[in-house]
Amino acid sequence: xxxxxxxxxxxxxxxxxxxxxGEPFELTILPLQNTTLFPQTVVPLAVGRRRSVxxxxxxxxxxxxxxxxxxxxxxxxxxxxxxxxxxxxxxxxVTIKRMMRAEDVMQLVVQGVDRFRVIEFTQSEPFLKAKVExxxxxxxxxxxxxxxxxxxxxxxxxxxxxxLPQVPPEIRMSVxxxxxPVQLSYFLGSVLDLGEENEQNMLExxxxxDLLTLAHASLAKEVEIMQIRTKIAxxxxxxxxxxxxxxxxxxxxxxxxxxxxxxxxGERAEAEQLRERLDQADLPEYVRKEAERELRRxxxxxxxxxxxxxxxxxxxxxxELPWKKSSPxxxxxxxxxxILDEDHYGLEDxxxxxxxxxxVVKLRPDSKSPIILFVGxxxxxxxxxxRSIARALGREFxxxxxxxxxxxxxxxxxxxxxxxxxxGRIIQALRRVGVNNPVMMLDEIDKLGNDYxxxxxxxxxxxxxxxxxxxFRDHYLDLPFDLSKVFFIATANQLAPIAMPxxxxxxxxxxxxxxxxxxxxxxxxxxxxxxxEEKGLSPEKLQITDExxxxxxxxxxxxxxVRQLERTVGNIARKVAFKVAIGEEGKFVIGPxxxxxxxxxxxxxxxxxxxxxxxxxxxxxxxxxxxxQVLFIxxxxxxxxxxxxxxxxxxxxMKESAMAARSYLWAHADELGxxxxxxKENGVHLHVPAGAIPKDGPSAGVTMTSALASLYTGRxxxxxxxxxxxxxxxxxxxPVGGVKEKILAAHRxxxxxxxxxxxxxxxxxxxxxxxxxxxxxxxxNDISDVLDAALEPDSxxxxxxxxxxYAAHAGEGGNSDQGSDRLVAKEES
Amino acid sequence: MAKSLNRYFHFLENSGEAKPSGRLWxxxxxxxxxxxxxxxxxxxxxxxxxxxxxxxxGNQLYIxxxxxxxxxxxxxxxxxxEITYSRFEKSLEFPGSIEEAKLEHNFEDGLLMIFxxxx
Numbered sequence: 046x047x048x049x050x051x052x053x054x055x056x057x058x059x060x061x062x063x064x065x066x067g068e069p070f071e072l073t074i075l076p077l078q079n080t081t082l083f084p085q086t087v088v089p090l091a092v093g094r095r096r097s098v099x100x101x102x103x104x105x106x107x108x109x110x111x112x113x114x115x116x117x118x119x120x121x122x123x124x125x126x127x128x129x130x131x132x133x134x135x136x137x138x139v140t141i142k143r144m145m146r147a148e149d150v151m152q153l154v155v156q157g158v159d160r161f162r163v164i165e166f167t168q169s170e171p172f173l174k175a176k177v178e179x180x181x182x183x184x185x186x187x188x189x190x191x192x193x194x195x196x197x198x199x200x201x202x203x204x205x206x207x208x209l210p211q212v213p214p215e216i217r218m219s220v221x222x223x224x225x226p227v228q229l230s231y232f233l234g235s236v237l238d239l240g241e242e243n244e245q246n247m248l249e250x251x252x253x254x255d256l257l258t259l260a261h262a263s264l265a266k267e268v269e270i271m272q273i274r275t276k277i278a279x280x281x282x283x284x285x286x287x288x289x290x291x292x293x294x295x296x297x298x299x300x301x302x303x304x305x306x307x308x309x310x311g312e313r314a315e316a317e318q319l320r321e322r323l324d325q326a327d328l329p330e331y332v333r334k335e336a337e338r339e340l341r342r343x344x345x346x347x348x349x350x351x352x353x354x355x356x357x358x359x360x361x362x363x364x365e366l367p368w369k370k371s372s373p374x375x376x377x378x379x380x381x382x383x384i385l386d387e388d389h390y391g392l393e394d395x396x397x398x399x400x401x402x403x404x405v406v407k408l409r410p411d412s413k414s415p416i417i418l419f420v421g422x423x424x425x426x427x428x429x430x431x432r433s434i435a436r437a438l439g440r441e442f443x444x445x446x447x448x449x450x451x452x453x454x455x456x457x458x459x460x461x462x463x464x465x466x467x468x469g470r471i472i473q474a475l476r477r478v479g480v481n482n483p484v485m486m487l488d489e490i491d492k493l494g495n496d497y498x499x500x501x502x503x504x505x506x507x508x509x510x511x512x513x514x515x516x517f518r519d520h521y522l523d524l525p526f527d528l529s530k531v532f533f534i535a536t537a538n539q540l541a542p543i544a545m546p547x548x549x550x551x552x553x554x555x556x557x558x559x560x561x562x563x564x565x566x567x568x569x570x571x572x573x574x575x576x577x578e579e580k581g582l583s584p585e586k587l588q589i590t591d592e593x594x595x596x597x598x599x600x601x602x603x604x605x606x607v608r609q610l611e612r613t614v615g616n617i618a619r620k621v622a623f624k625v626a627i628g629e630e631g632k633f634v635i636g637p638x639x640x641x642x643x644x645x646x647x648x649x650x651x652x653x654x655x656x657x658x659x660x661x662x663x664x665x666x667x668x669x670x671x672x673x674q675v676l677f678i679x680x681x682x683x684x685x686x687x688x689x690x691x692x693x694x695x696x697x698x699m700k701e702s703a704m705a706a707r708s709y710l711w712a713h714a715d716e717l718g719x720x721x722x723x724x725k726e727n728g729v730h731l732h733v734p735a736g737a738i739p740k741d742g743p744s745a746g747v748t749m750t751s752a753l754a755s756l757y758t759g760r761x762x763x764x765x766x767x768x769x770x771x772x773x774x775x776x777x778x779x780p781v782g783g784v785k786e787k788i789l790a791a792h793r794x795x796x797x798x799x800x801x802x803x804x805x806x807x808x809x810x811x812x813x814x815x816x817x818x819x820x821x822x823x824x825x826n827d828i829s830d831v832l833d834a835a836l837e838p839d840s841x842x843x844x845x846x847x848x849x850x851y852a853a854h855a856g857e858g859g860n861s862d863q864g865s866d867r868l869v870a871k872e873e874s
Numbered sequence: 875m876a877k878s879l880n881r882y883f884h885f886l887e888n889s890g891e892a893k894p895s896g897r898l899w900x901x902x903x904x905x906x907x908x909x910x911x912x913x914x915x916x917x918x919x920x921x922x923x924x925x926x927x928x929x930x931x932g933n934q935l936y937i938x939x940x941x942x943x944x945x946x947x948x949x950x951x952x953x954x955x956e957i958t959y960s961r962f963e964k965s966l967e968f969p970g971s972i973e974e975a976k977l978e979h980n981f982e983d984g985l986l987m988i989f990x991x992x993x
Contacts, residue, residue, distance in 0.1 A: 105952040108942035109960040142899075144955035156899075158960075 069164055072113040072138065073100050074173035076127040081116045081244035082137040083231035084157035092151045096126050100172035101141070101151055110141040113161060113177060116248075119241050129166040129173065135249045136161055138179070157231070160248060183227050185253045194257035195226045198233070201264045208271050226253055230260035239263045316344045319360050327369050332524055336363050359461060362468060363522065367481040371530060372440045376407040381437035388433040389426055390567045391559065394811065395419075398554055399434060406438075413511035414482075414532040418490070418548070420540050421556030422786070424606020427536040428488060430556075434534065435484035443474040448489035453499030456508065458521035468521040471508060471528070482530035490547075491537035502544050509533055509550045557785040558605025558673070561598050561793055562815045568594045572611045580618040587621045589614065589635045596637045599793065600647035605673075605786060617643045657764055661756035663835065664767040665748030666791050666799075667740065668783030673790030675767055678745065678752040679732050686728030693733035696741025703731055705774050706750040709828060710757060713776070717832070719757040729753065744781035746772035747800065750828055751835040760836040766823075767791040768800035768835060776828040780804035785811045792816045800825055800834050899958045901937075903966060911975060912990040914966060919984035920957065928979065928988065933971050935988070937964040 075097055082088055092101050104112035115136030117127045138161050143154035161177040168174035185191050199221070206217055223229045234247045243263055250256035323336055343356040381403055385396045402415045419427040428444065435442035450456070459466035467473070474485060493502050508514055508528060516525035535551060537543060559567065569591070577587050594610075602609035620643050621633045635643065658664070661680040666673060683690070689707055691700050707729065714721045731749065733740060747770040755762045769787055771779035780802045788799055789812070801808075803824035809817070823834040906913040916937060918926070926939040940961045946952060968990075975990040 102951055105955065106946045108944060109940065110943065110955070111960065140958075140960040141955060142958045144952060146953060 069176050069178045071167060071174055072111070072161065072177045073104050074113045074115055074132075074136070074163075074166075074175050075100050075104075076132055076173065077114050077116050078127075079119075079241065081234070081241065081248055082114045082139055082155065082157050083234050083244075083248060084137055084159055085228050086231055086235040087142070087154060087156045088235060090153040090155055092153060093149060094126065096170075096172050098149075098151060101144075101153065103172060104141060105144060111158070112139055112141065112155075113137070113175070114139050114155070115163070116241060116245055127173075129169060129175070132163070133245055133249075134163045135180070135245070136163070136177075137248065138177075180251070183251060183253045183256060187254055191226060191253050191257060194254070194261050195229070198226075198229065198257065198261050198264060201261070201268050202233075205264070205268050205271060208268075208275050226257055230256045233260050233264055237263055237267055315348070315357065316340060319343070319357070319364070322364050323360070326364050328363075329368055332363060332368055335524055336360060339363075355461060355466075359521070362472075362476065363524070365476050365479075366472065366522075366526070367475060367479050368526070370480050371482045372480045374410055375439035376403060378404060378407065384437045385430075385433050388429060388436070390570055391563045391813070392426070392430075392556065395430070395554055395556055398552075399430070399437075402552070403434075403437065413529055416509050416511065416533040416535070416551045418535045418537060418543075418551035418553045419556055420537050420553060422538060422558050422605035424604060424608030425556045425558060426606070427556060428486065431484060431486040431534040431536070434532070438484065438532065440532065441478035441480050441483035442486070443478045443483050444486035444488055445470050445474060446488040447501065447505075448492035449494055450501050451494035451496050451499075453501050453504045454520065456501050456504045458519040460520045461523070466521055468519050471517070472519045472522060472526065475526070475531075481527065482532070484532045484534060487533060487535040489537065490535040491539050491542040502547055506546055506550070509535075509547065557783075557811065558789055559607060560789050560813045560816045561595060563813060564598045564607055564610060565591055565594050567607050568598075568610060568614065572607060572614050576611065576615045576618045580615070580622040582618060582622055582625065585632060586625060587618060587633050587635070589617065590637075592637045593635050593640055596640055596647075597644075600649055601640070601644055603649045605789075613644060658755075658762050660759050660761050661752055663748045663752035663755060663762040664764070664791075664796065665745050666767050666769045666787035668742075668744070668786050673783065673786035673788070675791050675794040675796065676733060676740075676745075678748045679734070680749075680752045680756045681730050681732075682723075682756060683728035683730055684726065687725075688728050690728065690730040691732075692730070693735075694737070694739040695733060696739065698743050699733075699741050699745055702743050702746040702772065703749050705772060706746060706753055709750060709772065709774060709776055710753050714757075717754060717758065719754075723757055729756070742781075743771040743779075744769045744783075746770060747778060747825070747828070747831045747835075751831060754832050755836060758836065760838070762835050763798065763837055765796060766798040766800060766835055767794075767796040768831060770800070770802040770805075770825060770831065772828055778802045778804075778825045778827055778831060784808035788812055788820070789816060792819060797821060798834075799823065800831055802826075803830075899960075899962045901962050901964055903937075903964055905966060905968075908989075911992040912968065912972070914988040914990065916964060916986040916988070917984070918962075918981075918986045921962075921986075923981060926986065928977065930972055930975070930977070932973060933968045935966040935968065935972065935990070937966070937986075937988075938962065 075092070077090075080088075080090075092098055101112065104110055113136050115132045115134075117131055118133060138158045139155040140158055141153055142156050143152075145152040160180040162180055164176040164178060166173060166175045202220060206212055206220070220232070223232065230247065234244055239247075243259065247256055247259045247263075250259060319340055323333070323340060326333075328336065339356050339360055343353060343360070346353045346356070378400060382396070382400055385399065389396070399417075402417065405412060406414065419430060421427055431444065432442050454469065456469045456471060458469035458472060468476075471485075475481065475483070487505075490505070493505070495502060508517060511529055514528040514531075517528045518525050540548065540553070568589075573589055573594075574584065577584060594614075597613050598610055601613050604610070617635055621635075624633070640647075661682075663678050665676050665678055667676050668674075689704060691703050695703070707724075710717065710719060711721070711724050714724060731752070733745070747768050750772055751762050751768060754760075767787075769781055769784065771781055773779065784801060784805045785808055788801075791799060797819060798821045800823045803826045806824055809822060812820075823830070825831045825834065902917045904915040906915070914935060918939070918941070921939055921941045922944075925942060926937065929936040929938075938961070941957075941959045943957075943959045972990055972992065975992045978989040978991070980987055
């Protein structure tokens with residue numbers, strides 16, 4: 046070595062004995078970025094910087110090709126040449142084993158020899174040089190710990206290699222056979238991408254213990270990452286494998302089913318049929334999406350799974366629903382009027398209102414359909430009016446009854462999670478009619494029940510609100526269905542039981558009962574021809590005279606509608622049919638005299654107006670669900686007692702109005718010519734027959750007042766007069782409901798004079814002309830109007846006489862108990 | 875890690891160097907059994923005789939030294955480098971003790987010939 050050192054002075058002179066630590070010598074320094082070299086490892090390097098190239102050139106010109114590699118601290122700015130202070134103080138002495146030049150870059154293969162520490166930098170241009178000392182071999186502090194760490198590291202390496210199938214076996218062998226823990230650690234440090242800081246720490250470690258600990262920690266982390274990545278990859282793989290396996294099995298099953306001749310009935314076939322139908326069906330996008338999702342689920346299921354049938358039923362439902370199918374709009378108002386007239390006699394104002402609704406629908410076809418509520422007694426034709434509306438509109442008709450419905454689920458369906466779940470009535474009805482704009486009749490809406498299972502009326506609130514029923518969501522379908530094209534018609538017998546919010550959503554059309562004249566016409570035009578035909582007869586065989594019909598309506602039936610009338614006519618027709626069938630010849634004409642033969646004795650003796658009323662008796666009018674009725678209010682004095690006795694199943698409201706009547710009379714006794722002592726000394730008993738029927742309401746106020754006034758004054762109440770109206774204590778007369786029915790009933794009973802509240806004047810227009818022309822109607826604003834009209838002029842008869850008349854009259858009534866009571870009263874007075 | 879390992883192994887294969895060695899490099903050696911002992915042939919081209927150290931311990935023959943590049947010292951620069959310079963070591967094991975053997979050596983065409991005469 047001595048000969049060569051003359052020219053290449055510094056390198057040659059300080060050519061170190063690398064095996065001797067602690068002797069300082071000068072070394073060419075190559076700064077490295079992003080990598081740390083370890084002793085004994087072989088690493089490729091690319092050198093391109095001018096300063097680095099000159100350092101390598103210089104090293105290459107030495108005999109042993111040694112150079113010191115020091116890693117640059119990461120915070121250093123790239124692009125600038127590293128200054129001495131940017132470098133770590135510990136580096137690796139390497140020998141350059143290979144070198145190739147490629148343009149400006151030198152490709153090196155270097156091998157680490159030893160670790161060194163920089164004592165001081167001696168030169169920075171044209172390349173770095175430093176005085177360094179070789180660091181001593183690593184020492185072992187705790188042999189047991191080193192051994193344990195070494196074993197752990199080897200275990201981890203084994204794990205890592207197990208996850209790296211592409212590593213060739215000879216390399217596995219060489220790695221696994223590496224016994225020296227230091228070499229093993231350095232190897233790991235160079236192979237693993239640990240980051241500059243970790244690698245530098247490993248390089249600087251001065252004991253085997255520290256080095257192994259660092260290597261172990263880094264390797265453990267790497268292995269964990271690898272395990273997670275492998276796991277993810279494996280899971281993705283197994284997922285794919287499963288799908289593939291399913292597919293293959295399905296194909297095989299298909300083949301087996303084909304062999305067994307079952308392929309047409311298998312679930313695949315069923316699912317395919319459904320898919321075919323789904324593809325052809327005209328569905329809104331959101332429905333199609335949901336249906337396809339369900340179908341995919343179904344295809345995954347075996348036919349024996351319970352869910353399979355649930356989904357199939359569901360899909361069939363979805364496919365059968367008229368999502369977009371409507372009846373063509375056909376609206377000819379003239380035609381509609383003709384249809385309504387054809388189907389129903391009378392009901393002029395109702396028809397008028399229906400036609401008005403239809404006119405709006407015609408002018409604005411996209412307008413929300415109105416929701417109509419028909420209120421009226423049974424048998425007046427509410428349901429058949431709905432049918433007529435459907436006919437007039439040319440739409441499908443569907444009706445169902447809400448009577449007794451207690452469960453909200455009946456309207457809105459059950460969720461599909463329940464066994465045997467079904468859609469609600471609304472959706473079922475839509476499926477039946479197959480179009481989305483039918484006329485749908487909700488019968489008996491006043492008879493909705495409710496209990497702990499829910500309140501169907503509340504569900505109806507949504508269904509019947511044109512603002513929100515375009516997204517009606519049945520629990521079963523769980524898809525919004527547009528109900529806004531459905532023409533809803535509800536019917537009820539009474540308005541009162543219908544919840545206010547529900548009533549508020551509907552256009553209310555009242556249908557009162559029919560008058561006798563109307564019933565006669567209905568019987569002649571509709572009921573008799575229909576019954577005659579139904580029983581297989583002909584008009585030539587059976588004829589029922591008008592007089593007979595009148596007797597039937599008054600003596601054999603008691604109703605506002607015509608249902609009993611039709612049934613009674615039907616009875617006659619059936620009996621005639623029997624006679625014809627056993628061979629009786631000739632034409633059967635049924636007059637009033639024949640009725641007893643066919644129908645038996647008359648069933649009703651309707652409360653007829655009494656021809657003569659005793660003082661203390663007045664004729665009132667009541668409203669019932671069956672229509673109207675006249676009733677009598679009877680009052681009598683009970684000398685010696687005091688107070689007011691009320692009988693006849695009166696409700697609180699009615700009792701209170703009796704008290705108000707008495708108080709009013711007492712207060713105004715002078716004006717009315719009543720002796721105050723008379724009121725004071727005698728108690729009063731007020732009775733309203735028939736005693737078995739509960740009665741309530743304020744509308745008997747005027748009648749009670751008249752009866753009491755008559756009793757105290759001795760003036761009779763006119764027997765041709767019936768009255769209704771609520772009274773106040775100050776003597777005003779307030780309007781009441783059901784006036785039309787009441788007046789019709791009074792007319793039937795033979796009353797010809799009506800006293801009613803002036804505020805009910807509008808109701809007079811509803812009374813059929815044929816009834817109205819028979820009646821004298823007195824409108825009363827206060828009680829004095831009522832009494833003026835009701836009481837006969839003062840007969841100036843003494844009290845005694847009127848009492849006798851009363852008693853006689855009461856006796857006439859046929860009630861012996863009542864009679865004797867009154868006789869006692871007479872004796873006492 | 876897999877990537878860096880692969881890169882590393884790839885490099886190893888191309889370099890023709892079997893594995894990360896101990897200290898620096900190992901020269902290749904053949905051992906012949908001769909009637910009077912052993913002949914050890916070590917591939918040590920370019921190594922000066924004075925830079926070689928030979929030692930015997932028990933049944934081990936230990937050869938170490940340093941190949942120094944004396945060419946470039948004359949000036950000029952390296953264009954390509956494939957020969958490994960610097961220190962080398964080689965340890966050879968024999969079936970029996972060779973401590974008593976007589977040792978001769980000479981250089982022949984770049985090969986170090988070591989004769990161990992046991993007989």
